[in-house]
Amino acid sequence: MLLPDAAAAVAALPSLGISEELASDLKKFLTSSAGELKDSTPDQTGNHAFGTSPASLQCASDAAKAHTHVAKAITDMAAGLVGYEQVVTDLYKNVSQVDEVAQADLVKKAAQANACVAPSFAASSACTLPGNSSEGD
């Protein structure tokens, strides 16, 4: 499942100088991996895919938790890309007309987009942009 805004961001990437090949990969990634990570897990590998020894069950539990964190992080990254798309759009706008308020707003948007890329999978989501992983909670 790919969020509409995320799709728009991906579509806008070539205009930012990002290659179409990468844009295509990103779209595929966001469509399959991100969506899959977000909507599946922790059952994706099966609760008992590791086996049922005590250590195996613990491993399955940790893998499921890790998978969940990764899925959220990927979702936030997608939201961050949307934020970056807006940042670049604003930069284009500011080329001809620089406004202090608009500039401050752009800096803020850039920080928000960057915050959507987690410092680690273990970190709590700091993404406040639309489509972030906490919105469904």
Added chain:
Amino acid sequence: MLGPKQQLLASYLTSADDSSLDGASTQWKTGEGLLRRLATELDTKSGNIGKDERFSGESANAASQAFAQSAKKMNDRADQMRDGSGAFTAAAHAVRQARKASTGFSQHSGDQPPQQPPDLSDVKAQHDWKTQNNTFWHNYNSREGEASDAISALQDNHRTQAAVFAKIHGEAPPTSPNSNGGGTTNPIRPGTPYTPTHVPTQGVAHEHTTSHDHQNTNTGNSNHDHDKGSDNPTSGSHNGPNADNGHPGNVNPGSPGLPQGPHPYGTTPPPSGPGLPGTITPPGSAVGGGIGAAGGVGAVAGGALGGAAAAGLAGGLTNINGGLNGVVGVGGIRGGLSASGVRGIGATSRIGAGSVLGRSTGATSRGGTGGMSSRSTGRGGSRTAGTRGARGRSGSRGSGAGAGAGRNGKDKKRAAEEHDLFDDGSDWIDDEDAAPGLLD
């Protein structure tokens, strides 16, 4: 015939799906690659923003720095996904290795110990049977050892992979009140004072487990080692009266172990109980419980029969022992009877019967050791009945000798532990000079 460890390994792998784990690994690997490439592109764009005349000033710098920072973080996330992918792959490999071993064991699931020829006078047939029997149990124990190793390897591997995933998710491990570091819970520790509360309902069966012939002790030995990963709290139920909860009895009544002693298992190891995953009770632990049981039986026998009856029982057992020895020709029943009879009587005299019979009761119980009768004779004549009655400690000593008679070399370590288990701190009783004012 699959031993407990082999069954446990098979049960661990029933639902394991290495292909699913491989699939997850591939997915994480794909994610890693895409994140890595995205990070590279973002970093490149970060530099381009600063070079482009259209993008300049504070806003452009802020955007450029944000791109660069995000690129760095994406690279780090890619590293974590790479680690996760590797963990899935390694876990799948461990499952395959364990399954390979388990499949090999399953080929012997139909194996049964050879039947002892009924004609005990046929020396060659008996010898051949003995050889085949020893070979069977040797192979059985080898497979049990391999199964134990396979379980350990599987669990060690998955612990390692779990640590990788735990590092990724960063959540604190749940605390369990029953967690004791992965070991089995055992309410009876070496040195725990002996009390009659350890008396199991089937203690005699355990007692004879320690006095089996070679093939039988092998069976016990193979199960002594506790799976270090069996941190299931329920596995602590192997002590005392619960020791036989998962043992429906002898699965092979015709097994050649039966003639050697009245124990219910014969040469067939106790089958594992229900709920194998994490709850199987290692028969080895049942042996430990059995020793406690033996002492308990002694205590009960003593309390019920009194010193005189106990003395008579000992004599009777001695006769039986001699009679059976001629038929059986192996040490199983000798050791078993010696252990049970002597232990019981000894405990009896200690508890109180000795106050009636005096030292002579204790002397009778010491008879099991084969070396104490002279001592008892000497002391019996000089002591008054009432004062020497508390000398029941000799019974415990007799039981130790009986149990020891049935052991082979492999059980020495276990015997030491069991000794500790029985070491009820009664040396002060045994030491005749320790407290003369009290005892005399």
